[in-house]
Amino acid sequence: MKFSDYMKDNQITLLVCFAGGLFFSVLLLAFGISLSEMALLWVCFAIIVFFTMFAYFRKQQKRIQYLLETMETLDKKYLIAEIADRPETELEKIYFRLLKTALKSMTDEVTEIRRLNMEYKDFIEQWIHEIKVPITGVQLLCENNKTEIMRKIIAQTELMEQSIEKVLFYARLGSVEKDYLIKEISLKQCVLEVLSRNKQFLIHNRVCVHTDSISDLVYSDSKWLGFIINQIIFNSIKYCSDKPPVIHLKSKDMGDYVTLSITDNGIGIKQSEVNRVFDKGFVGSNGRMRKKSTGIGLYLCDQLCLKLGIGIDIESEIGCYTTVLLHFPKSNHLNV
Structure with a gap:
């Protein structure tokens, strides 16, 4: 003054x-x-x-x-x-x-809002666990009666599971640190588990996945990393072109870090939109055209990578390909 x-x-x-x-x-x-x-x-x-x-x-x-x-x-x-x-x-x-x-007054109001949010989060998590029971039941019935229609039903239930899992991870986004266990995991094993969990959906969409070039070990949480990879693969299928979907997964030791690349032959992303795909709610021209995007999937991936210490980048060329790069840092003190 x-x-x-x-x-x-x-x-x-x-x-x-x-x-x-x-x-x-x-x-x-x-x-x-x-x-x-x-x-x-x-x-x-x-x-x-x-x-x-x-x-x-x-x-x-x-x-x-x-x-x-x-x-x-x-x-x-x-x-x-x-x-x-x-x-x-x-x-x-x-x-x-x-x-x-x-x-x-403000503190009381914030406390009440937090309490209501916690109750809502608990309800969402409880509902998710409850809804998984009938979905699992449907999948078991279909597995015991394998026909073409049953395979299509399984593919749709896998899609439902993926959407439900997205809701669960979004609900837990604020407390990721309370629910992860960092340990040495095999990237290939993690990828294969994701593919196995969605095999009928991949078969139904005639997706060809190449995993021969994955061989590295990284330190991360297998559950959260599985969700990230799963979300990226589903996006590759969602935005496929008229050609049969092909997804290449490769890992490479870069010295200070290990990079996992996930490349598809889909419709690609405009260069003007590449830097915005991780923004919450951003659907882009592809999402508006196909009317299936929520703008949440890649936002979740970005936030989870941030909390897990994983770098994430995206490269794309419209009409040709999209590559998502996950960078896993190395640390000498982890090799105990």
């Missing part, structure tokens, strides 16, 4: 002082005081008013500076009313009381 701003805020006080000075000047002149003496009194009066105002300004400036510095050091800014020194004036006491009341 500048001194000029402080003076503007106290214009009424200055006007009262000036009016009082004029009043007493008239009285003193009436009692016969000389003009030189009057001028001296006015100079003394102006000096007293100025230094008094300046002293209050410096005190207020120090107080504001202290509050701002205290605020900067706090991770939780809303605790400023609890951490700051006791109010020094009656006006500060009123302001602090209002601030504490507003913060308590």
